[in-house]
Amino acid sequence: MKIKTIFFMAASTCLVFIPNPVLATQGHGGIEGVYAHQLAHVFFIISMGGLIYWLKQRGLVRESGWRLIQLSAFFFLLWNLDAVFVHALDDQFKIIQLQHAGSWAVRITSVQNNKMLEGLYYLAKLDHLLCVPAIIFLYLGLKRLLADQSPRAPKQEHS
Amino acid sequence: MIFSAIPIWVVDSVGSFLMIIFSFLCLRLVTKLRSQDRNNVIWTYLLWLCYGLALFAVSRSVGHILKRVLLFSGQQTAWRSIQPYSGAVNTLMFVLVASITLFFERIWIVYQQILKDKQALQSAHQKLVYLNQNLEYMVDERTRALTQSEHKYRRIFEVSKDMILVCRKDGQVVDLNPAGYKMLGLHAQRAIGNGMRLQDYLANDEHWNAIIEAIKTQGFISSFEVDLKNKEGRQIKALVSGSLDKGTGTTVDTIHFLVKDIEQRRVMERQMAQAEKLASIGQLSAGVAHEINNPLGIILGYTQLLLKSKGSKQERHDDLKTIEKHTRNCKTIVEDLLNFARESEPETDVVQIHDIIDDVLNFMQHHSNLVDIRVETEYDPQVPSLQLDEKKIKQVFINLIMNAKHAVDSGGMIKITTSFDSRTGLLSIMVADTGHGIEKKNLSRIFDPFFTTKPTGEGTGLGLSVSYGIIRNHGGDIAVDSEIGKGSTFTITLPVEKNKGDR
Numbered sequence: 001m002k003i004k005t006i007f008f009m010a011a012s013t014c015l016v017f018i019p020n021p022v023l024a025t026q027g028h029g030g031i032e033g034v035y036a037h038q039l040a041h042v043f044f045i046i047s048m049g050g051l052i053y054w055l056k057q058r059g060l061v062r063e064s065g066w067r068l069i070q071l072s073a074f075f076f077l078l079w080n081l082d083a084v085f086v087h088a089l090d091d092q093f094k095i096i097q098l099q100h101a102g103s104w105a106v107r108i109t110s111v112q113n114n115k116m117l118e119g120l121y122y123l124a125k126l127d128h129l130l131c132v133p134a135i136i137f138l139y140l141g142l143k144r145l146l147a148d149q150s151p152r153a154p155k156q157e158h159s
Numbered sequence: 160m161i162f163s164a165i166p167i168w169v170v171d172s173v174g175s176f177l178m179i180i181f182s183f184l185c186l187r188l189v190t191k192l193r194s195q196d197r198n199n200v201i202w203t204y205l206l207w208l209c210y211g212l213a214l215f216a217v218s219r220s221v222g223h224i225l226k227r228v229l230l231f232s233g234q235q236t237a238w239r240s241i242q243p244y245s246g247a248v249n250t251l252m253f254v255l256v257a258s259i260t261l262f263f264e265r266i267w268i269v270y271q272q273i274l275k276d277k278q279a280l281q282s283a284h285q286k287l288v289y290l291n292q293n294l295e296y297m298v299d300e301r302t303r304a305l306t307q308s309e310h311k312y313r314r315i316f317e318v319s320k321d322m323i324l325v326c327r328k329d330g331q332v333v334d335l336n337p338a339g340y341k342m343l344g345l346h347a348q349r350a351i352g353n354g355m356r357l358q359d360y361l362a363n364d365e366h367w368n369a370i371i372e373a374i375k376t377q378g379f380i381s382s383f384e385v386d387l388k389n390k391e392g393r394q395i396k397a398l399v400s401g402s403l404d405k406g407t408g409t410t411v412d413t414i415h416f417l418v419k420d421i422e423q424r425r426v427m428e429r430q431m432a433q434a435e436k437l438a439s440i441g442q443l444s445a446g447v448a449h450e451i452n453n454p455l456g457i458i459l460g461y462t463q464l465l466l467k468s469k470g471s472k473q474e475r476h477d478d479l480k481t482i483e484k485h486t487r488n489c490k491t492i493v494e495d496l497l498n499f500a501r502e503s504e505p506e507t508d509v510v511q512i513h514d515i516i517d518d519v520l521n522f523m524q525h526h527s528n529l530v531d532i533r534v535e536t537e538y539d540p541q542v543p544s545l546q547l548d549e550k551k552i553k554q555v556f557i558n559l560i561m562n563a564k565h566a567v568d569s570g571g572m573i574k575i576t577t578s579f580d581s582r583t584g585l586l587s588i589m590v591a592d593t594g595h596g597i598e599k600k601n602l603s604r605i606f607d608p609f610f611t612t613k614p615t616g617e618g619t620g621l622g623l624s625v626s627y628g629i630i631r632n633h634g635g636d637i638a639v640d641s642e643i644g645k646g647s648t649f650t651i652t653l654p655v656e657k658n659k660g661d662r
Contacts, residue, residue: 058264107161132181
């Protein structure tokens with residue numbers, strides 16, 4: 001209570017003696033969109049990590065259906081890492097630039113002309129090689145669950 | 160650095176297409192799963208997850224394909240105007256799928272709890288179904304078990320030789336077993352209906368207070384000795400044990416008592432103590448008698464020698480006669496004491512007890528004043544012959560009939576009854592009178608040597624002692640039952656040896 005009172009009085013003093021212009025509505029003319037997209041990927045990574053952990057912690061991975069779903073989550077997690085990496089290089093930090101070089105080629109240039117980074121970026125652009133297996137594993141997992149559970153319901157855990 | 164664009168385009172286009180296809184395939188599978196159990200929260204959860212993934216796949220893949228088509232067709236401007244929307248929707252879909260995924264653990268916990276509850280409900284349902292189907296049978300079984308139990312405990316209640324009594328805290332009797340009715344001298348169950356109270360049958364009010372106090376403080380009472388008084392006013396020593404039965408909501412508290420009649424045991428203990436006392440006195444008497452008998456013999460012998468010597472003066476002769484008379488008295492007493500102490504073996508012969516009694520009665524009617532006294536005999540014809548010392552048995556009957564004669568006034572009655580119990584092989588001879596009876600305080604002493612209620616000089620107090628000694632010496636027993644104002648009954652019990660005494 002005492003600390004709150006002191007803080008309130010200090011803040012009031014600052015407002016009175018150190019005035020600044022009030023910008024009531026903040027603008028979003030920058031690259032907030034990229035950051036929001038990147039944070040969404042991070043959020044996706046966290047949720048997939050959580051799913052992998054809970055499936056293991058609850059012992060569900062003893063069943064092949066849930067094990068395949070765990071594998072799917074792992075590939076989604078890798079895909080998100082890949083996407084974060086690609087967006088960081090081109091949209092976020094502008095380290096890599098991709099330009100069309102004719103009809104069937106692209107030019108990838110890095111700021112410091114790092115060939116290895118450029119090659120890595122090229123491979124990372126093939127992100128469907130991670131997200132497609134992820135959704136295929138999900139499909140297989142659900143298919144196994146359907147086969148296993150039919151006509152039974154999911155088992156009760158034996159913890 | 161120049162790279163081929165074809166792998167990127169191919170992977171991007173085909174991958175986007177596959178993403179859409181597989182996301183919808185996933186949706187189809189989950190829909191099937193859910194259709195099997197629409198209440199399964201996990202399938203519902205997976206369905207929502209797959210909806211999210213399908214939206215994500217569609218938004219992303221359509222965006223990618225559109226980008227390829229627009230860029231390939233040279234419509235960069237169109238793509239730039241669509242790109243922000245595509246990216247934003249794509250971002251929203253990430254967040255949606257990630258959010259749904261994060262709920263997985265909570266959904267799983269809820270699902271497990273539902274399963275547990277479901278199992279509990281199923282178990283309860285199965286039990287209910289079983290009970291519903293078997294209720295009649297179970298009720299029959301339980302009723303039969305209860306009936307058996309009731310019968311068993313009712314039998315214990317009914318056949319118990321001890322009193323079992325149930326009463327309320329105020330002493331009002333609720334239930335009483337037949338042994339209790341018998342002990343208290345009551346008939347049928349009318350007593351309970353008449354507001355019978357336990358304390359009314361206790362000789363001492365303090366006993367009831369002590370019982371209730373113990374029940375209140377401890378909840379039970381164990382082996383508490385009381386004097387019960389029955390309907391005829393007779394007091395019975397009894398041991399009371401009881402415990403409080405706390406009533407349920409609809410029943411009152413009751414006390415369950417077990418009352419054990421110890422009167423017979425006390426009588427036996429008294430008899431044993433009496434027998435031991437008499438045996439001790441017998442030993443003492445025998446010792447004294449032996450020591451006195453010899454000097455008395457010498458005194459009597461010398462007195463008789465002096466009486467036979469000539470020249471004695473008349474005065475000295477009379478003195479010697481007096482000495483002789485008293486010495487003989489002393490010897491008689493000593494002989495009686497020896498009889499009481501059972502020092503001499505009986506000289507037995509096969510005799511008819513009824514003949515002995517008749518002889519004694521004839522003798523008594525000739526030598527004693529039995530004129531105003533009615534003498535009755537009631538003989539059991541089944542009584543066999545006995546191996547007895549006739550002379551000594553006659554002495555017993557003389558003593559008993561003389562005592563009876565002294566007890567009854569003129570117009571009174573002396574009755575002699577015999578009975579034979581072939582099962583036990585015991586002959587009982589009862590000498591009953593309608594005299595003034597013996598005081599209770601004297602009952603335990605009447606067989607003691609030299610105990611008499613007659614005035615000094617009228618009796619030595621050895622008659623019953625001698626009779627006791629003789630009967631005991633024959634392996635029998637003698638007991639007395641007396642009531643002031645109504646008379647006394649002496650009961651002699653003698654064993655009959657079948658091979659010797661059969662008629």
